[in-house]
Amino acid sequence: MPFDANTGKWVPWNRGKLVGQKAPLKPQEVWAIRVRLEIAEKRRDLALFNLAIDSKLRGWDLVSLRVADVRTGGEIRSRSKVLQSKTGNPVQFEISKQTRASISAWCEAKDLRPHDWLFPSRKDGSRHISTRQYARLVEDWTSSIGLPRSSYATHSMRRTKATLIYRKTGNLRAVQLLLGHTKIDSTVRYLGVEVEDALTLAESIEL
Known part of the structure; x- marks a missing residue:
């Protein structure tokens, strides 16, 4: 939280920003972003985007993946399991064919080894990209x-x-299992299913 020297007070990080639950992407929007990244030959971004969609991991867990978390030998696995930093509980996720292809191309281009970060920082290869950098990439996409x-x-x-x-x-x-939520109530709130279900029901009624 930044400090305002003029007022002598800490300024909330979300002042002047719209906050709240963020919208998921629609299938056509996912494909539109993929096409743009492919045309631009942004291998890292394409691998990161695809894996973010498949894994459903929180930002920190995604950016802190190592190559060994998704690859065995020279093959990208079709499934993986990681420990969530927030809960300490394991969560499993699938890695689709197109995501495996993009990760493989990225690892080959960077000559990444099993213990390397899957998405290393461009400034310091000993570190992975930050969650802030990931957030900026999402905004760009x-x-x-x-x-x-x-x-x-x-x-x-x-x-x-x-x-x-x-x-x-x-x-x-x-969905609860895939998101790694400990309580199904969290999944209900996270997806906003009560609101969605109510709107869907309302839209189906004609007067």
Whole structure:
């Protein structure tokens, strides 16, 4: 929290900013961002974006992944498991074919080794990219396809696939497991399913 020397007070980080639950991406928006990253040949960003969508991990857990977390030998695994820094509990996630391809291309381009950070800092290879840098990248990705910066953030990446799974299946327990939530109440609040369900029901009624 920054300090304002003029007033002698600490300034809330969210002053003047829109806060609250951030929107998940729609499938067409995911593909639009992918295409832009592919055309621009941004291998790191494409691998990070794809893995963020698949893994549904919180920002810190995503940026602190090592190559060995997703690759065995020379092959990118189709599933992985990591410990969540927030809860200390393990969470599993799938790695789709296109995500495996983008991660493989990124690792090959950077000649990354098993104990290397999967997304090393460009300034200091001994560190991984920061959550702030990840947040800036998300802003760049979403704004590149015309989405408002204030409506999307790193949690949009985490919510995207989880929201789609819930809308297709209605299986809250499955989504809870995929997000690594300890309580299903947290999943309900996180997805905003009560509001979504109410609106869907209202839209189906004609008077």
